[in-house]
Amino acid sequence: MFAKVHPAEDVKSGNTGSCHDLVRYLEKETGEGQRFFSHTEQDISPERVIMDIDGNKKALGANDAKFFMLSLNPSQSEQMHLIGRKVDDFKELTPQEKKEVFQKLEAFTRSAMDEYALNFGRDNIRGGQDLMYYARVETERSYHPEDEEVKQGIARIGEPKPGLNLHVHVIVSRKSLDGKVKLSPGAKSAGNTWELEGRGTVKRGFSHEGWKVRVQECFNRKFDYQAKEGETYVRPQVSAEIGKITNPELKRILQDEQFTAANQIVAAMREQGYTHQVRKGVHSFSREGEVFQVEHRLLKAFEQPLSDEQLKSITERFDLTKYEANPAGYRENGLQVKDISFSTYVKDEAQKGEKALKEVAYKVVYDEQNHTTVSFATVRQFAYEHQINLVKSEPTAEAVLKKIKNPELKNLLENYRFTSANQIVVAMKEQGYTHKVRKGVHSFSREGERV
Numbered sequence: 001m002f003a004k005v006h007p008a009e010d011v012k013s014g015n016t017g018s019c020h021d022l023v024r025y026l027e028k029e030t031g032e033g034q035r036f037f038s039h040t041e042q043d044i045s046p047e048r049v050i051m052d053i054d055g056n057k058k059a060l061g062a063n064d065a066k067f068f069m070l071s072l073n074p075s076q077s078e079q080m081h082l083i084g085r086k087v088d089d090f091k092e093l094t095p096q097e098k099k100e101v102f103q104k105l106e107a108f109t110r111s112a113m114d115e116y117a118l119n120f121g122r123d124n125i126r127g128g129q130d131l132m133y134y135a136r137v138e139t140e141r142s143y144h145p146e147d148e149e150v151k152q153g154i155a156r157i158g159e160p161k162p163g164l165n166l167h168v169h170v171i172v173s174r175k176s177l178d179g180k181v182k183l184s185p186g187a188k189s190a191g192n193t194w195e196l197e198g199r200g201t202v203k204r205g206f207s208h209e210g211w212k213v214r215v216q217e218c219f220n221r222k223f224d225y226q227a228k229e230g231e232t233y234v235r236p237q238v239s240a241e242i243g244k245i246t247n248p249e250l251k252r253i254l255q256d257e258q259f260t261a262a263n264q265i266v267a268a269m270r271e272q273g274y275t276h277q278v279r280k281g282v283h284s285f286s287r288e289g290e291v292f293q294v295e296h297r298l299l300k301a302f303e304q305p306l307s308d309e310q311l312k313s314i315t316e317r318f319d320l321t322k323y324e325a326n327p328a329g330y331r332e333n334g335l336q337v338k339d340i341s342f343s344t345y346v347k348d349e350a351q352k353g354e355k356a357l358k359e360v361a362y363k364v365v366y367d368e369q370n371h372t373t374v375s376f377a378t379v380r381q382f383a384y385e386h387q388i389n390l391v392k393s394e395p396t397a398e399a400v401l402k403k404i405k406n407p408e409l410k411n412l413l414e415n416y417r418f419t420s421a422n423q424i425v426v427a428m429k430e431q432g433y434t435h436k437v438r439k440g441v442h443s444f445s446r447e448g449e450r451v
Contacts, residue, residue: 001072001073001074001075001078001215001216001219001227002072002073002075002212003070003071003072003073003112003211003212003215003216004070004071004073004212005068005069005070005185005206005208005211006068006069006070006071008065010069011069012025015065015066015067015068015069016062016063016064016065016066017066018050018054018066019049019050019053019054019066019067019171020050020054022067022069022171023046023049023050023171024046026136026138026169026171027046029138029139029140031098031139032095032098032099033098033099033102033137034102034136034137034138034139035136036048036049036134036135036136037106037109037134037135037136038132038133038134038135039110039113039128039129039131039133040129042106044134049134049171052132052134052173053066053067053132053134053171053173054066056132056173056174056175056177056179057173057174057175058175058179059182060174060175060182064174065174065184065186066173066174067171067172067173067174068171068172068174068184068185068186069169069170069171070116070169070170070172071167071168071169071170072105072108072109072112072167072168072170072215073167074166074167074219075228076163076164077228078219078225079101079164079166080164081223081225082101082104082105082166082223083097083101083164084097087164088162088163088164089162089163089164090139090140090164090165090166101166102137104223105137105166105168106135106137107222108168108218108219108222108223109135109168109170110128111218111222112215112218113127113128113131113133113135113170113172114127114128115211115214115215115218116128116131116172116185116211117130117131117183118214119206119207119210119211119214120183120206122181122183124176124180124181125176125181125183129177130176130177130178131172131173131176131177131183132172132173132175132176132177133170133171133172133173134170134171135168135169135170135171136168136169137166137167137168138165138166138167138168138169139165139166140160140161140165141160141161141165141167142157142158142159142160142161143155143156143157143158143159143160143161144157145157183206184206185206185208185211186206207305209304209305210305213305213307214308217307217308217309221308241298241301241302242254242255244298245294245298246292247285247292247294249269249272250265250269250285250292250294253265253268253269253272254302256371257371257372257373258304258306258370258371258372258373259302259303259304259372259373260303260304260305260306260372260373260374260375260378261303261375262296262299262300262302262303263340263342263360264340264364264373265299265302266278266283266299266342267338267340267341267342267364268373269285272287273287273288274286274287275287278296278343281295281296281297282294282295282296283295283296283299306372306374306378308382310367310370310372310374311374311378311379311382312382312386312388313367313370314335314365314367314372314374314379315379315382315383315386315388315390316388317332317333317334317335318332318333318335318365318379318383318390318392319332319333319390319391319392319393320390320391320392321391321392321393321394321395321399322392322393323337324395324399324402324403325395325396325398325399325402334367334368334369335365335366335367335368336365336366336368337363337364337365337366337376338363338364338365338366338373339361339362339363339364340361340362340363340364340375341359341360341361342359342360343357343358343359343360344357344358344360362375362376362377363375363376363377364376365379397413400413401413401414405451406444406451408428408431409424409428409444409451412424412427412428425442428444431446432446432447433445433446433451434446
């Protein structure tokens with residue numbers, strides 16, 4: 001499955017004016033059931049698509065993009081998987097098979113647009129229901145000048161391509177459905193950062209790579225499909241940039257391991273005994289007289305978000321209880337928690353906006369089985385969003401005592417023996433605390449203090 005955000009030059013008449021020409025172009029196929037649909041509706045007229053998209057442009061300048069064209073392109077194998085049997089041409093399908101495959105592609109498109117919306121990382125954009133978009137399933141493709149068959153003289157421009165050519169075109173407004181949020185997947189907003197100072201998956205702008213990966217995972221999950229080699233999207237810069245790495249140890253690490261942030265790569269090199277400095281976007285690594293440098297942008301090329309499957313595997317194996325009992329030495333079920341620290345320059349408002357060096361530290365989870373590194377915050381965030389309980393075992397009394405900060409409660413637990421938890425509550429009330437319990441959490445209050 002290949003998901004694509006098309007550049008403006010692919011859009012008939014561009015995308016800074018009306019979508020009229022693009023809508024009329026997408027009407028070129030007139031088969032049964034081939035109508036525009038949205039996230040919640042079907043059988044939408046071209047006139048309404050034009051009116052809605054063109055009308056949703058408040059606060060956009062004359063030269064700003066008003067809409068974007070996306071496409072979802074399943075492979076031959078994926079198309080046959082949707083159909084349920086081996087066919088060589090769409091015309092071989094029965095009317096019922098055509099109807100069913102259209103329904104499947106419509107449902108998948110809505111899931112893909114949920115992923116598109118979430119990829120912006122906006123709190124108020126929670127899924128495709130917050131977007132204004134219209135999509136249409138197509139069954140034909142024609143040859144273009146860049147096709148190899150045209151270059152070799154085997155086919156002519158405009159001739160229909162043989163085989164299965166099912167795909168989906170999407171017109172999505174630059175503005176959200178309520179018109180309040182600008183959402184651009186353009187290159188200028190693609191400065192995506194998957195890990196930010198260990199605070200979890202923080203997205204800036206739109207990640208084309210992230211969306212493509214999520215769309216493939218969504219297809220696999222939705223239709224119980226095992227993607228074959230060549231069908232799964234692979235970040236092209238990784239294979240292109242690896243040849244620029246001269247140090248064999250760094251090259252091995254980048255080939256064998258997966259990192260979600262460049263500072264994790266630096267930490268991995270430190271584990272190999274290298275000292276590290278960074279200045280003006282260039283990293284310098286030294287060990288036993290050997291010195292080599294690598295640009296920060298090159299390390300950034302090797303940042304790769306973990307898939308849902310990878311994060312699910314980690315969250316299902318992670319035991320929060322055992323981690324809290326021994327944070328510094330946690331190593332369970334093939335998972336290890338490590339500390340990452342690095343220096344970065346940030347604006348210091350006290351110094352009139354001058355940049356000051358700031359030390360940043362956070363924890364990562366290293367998956368020894370799959371050689372991946374991801375921030376602990378991202379693991380907890382994924383577990384929360386997917387309702388996966390990280391507490392796999394009951395805590396020990398010793399572990400609980402380490403977490404207790406209130407001296408009176410700590411004294412009671414250390415020096416008295418209780419046969420039930422409600423007796424502890426009574427003992428705290430005797431110390432003058434009021435008590436409430438809600439959703440398994442006890443709150444004790446006294447003279448403004450809250451435990």
